[in-house]
Amino acid sequence: MNGEHTVLARLDRVRKAYGKVEALAGVDLKVRGGQLLALLGPNGAGKSTAIGMLLGLDTVDAGTVALFGAPPHDMTVRRRVGVMLQSAGIPDTLKIVELLELTRSYYAQPRSLADCVALAGLDGLLERRYGRLSGGQQRRVQFALAVCGRPQLLFLDEPTTGLDIEARRMLWRAIRELVAEGCGVLLTTHYLEEAEALADRVAVLDRGRLVAEGTVDELRNHLVQRRIRCLSALPAEVVAGWPHVLDARRDGARLEIVSDAAEPVVRRLLADDAALSGLEVQRAGLAEAFLELTRGVSGAEPHTQEAA
Structure with a gap:
């Protein structure tokens, strides 16, 4: 499909302000064929603005935007793009087969209905x-409409919101299949395990600036953080005061600790609780990296979910 x-x-040094609020402050971003780029950030970070620029829904104040090397409003490139946004505006009275057949008719070589x-x-x-479906079923219909034209570039804005675990995993498998075919995907999500499971690259926006990418x-x-889990009777509030402990909390009988130096903490745990069991030490995940990169930003708390 794509090389x-x-x-x-591509966004190249893009700036966009709404009044005194700078939504994007010189952002560079690239979406490549055969890769999924997860665009993360707290509320108000500029994710929706970045997508709007790439889709040609708004104009930039400075910098350049291109889809397939052309302006994003160019009809020849728009036919190569699939979009699944958070709000769809789909007629409630149409049957799903009617929606799919209508959308497929817009493309020269659409996917088959099957x-x-x-x-x-x-x-x-x-x-x-459509109006008689549950919210999760409607999201699955929206995904089908986004991919029925065989897009080379796919925008997915919070695609699994409202889906149960089984439906989410099914959608993940479909997304992986599209990427394997060469489709480029830009995904926004508040579920960091989703980004961890799907993304080839991650870009983090914070107050209109790209603070990390890789x-x-x-x-x-x-x-350097490590996550320590164990079955212990030690009070979490006591452990939280130890050197090298950044956070300690209890989940039932299990004690969960975030530390910047696991070895001395583990040694003290074993010394202070001879009955300790079920000890696990893991590297901090994407959720901790996200919080570190956006520390101090209101609303930055991510959602978590089971990863497939």
Whole structure:
């Protein structure tokens, strides 16, 4: 479909302000074929503005925006793009089969109806009216509509909101399949385990500025933190006061600790609780890296979910 890792979408030193609020402050961003870029950031970081620029929904104050090397409002490039936004505006009265057939008719070589149904998990829903579906079912329909034109570039804005674990994993498999075919994907999500499971690269926006970009491992390697878990009767509030302990809390019988030096903490745990068991030490994950990169930003607390 695309040359491997060819740049399909680009923001180059883009600036955008709304009144006195600088939504984007000289942001550089690239989406490549055959890769998924997860765009992360707290509320108000500039994610929606960046997507709006790439989709040609708004104009930049400075810098350049390109899709496939052309302006994003160019109709020839728009036909190569699939979009799944948080609000869809889909008519409630149409049947799912009618929505898919109508959207497929806009493209010269669309996916077959059967492929759309399989990718989005729409078995048994084709004769249902859109307005009669649950929120999770509607999100699956929106995904099918976004991919039915065989897009080379796909924008997914919070795609798994409202989905249960099984439906989320099915959508993850479909996204991985599209990326393997050479599709470039820009994903925004508040579920950091989703980014960790899917992303080839991660970009973190904070107050309109790109504060970090790299692979998941590269972002995690910025941290020296370790997560320690064990079954212990030691009070979390006591452990929280130990040297090298950044946070300590209890989850039932399990004690969970975040530390910047695991070895001395583990030694003290074993010394202070001879009955301690179930000891685990793990490197801090993307959630901790995200919080470190956006520390002090209101609303930066991420959501977590089970990773497949």
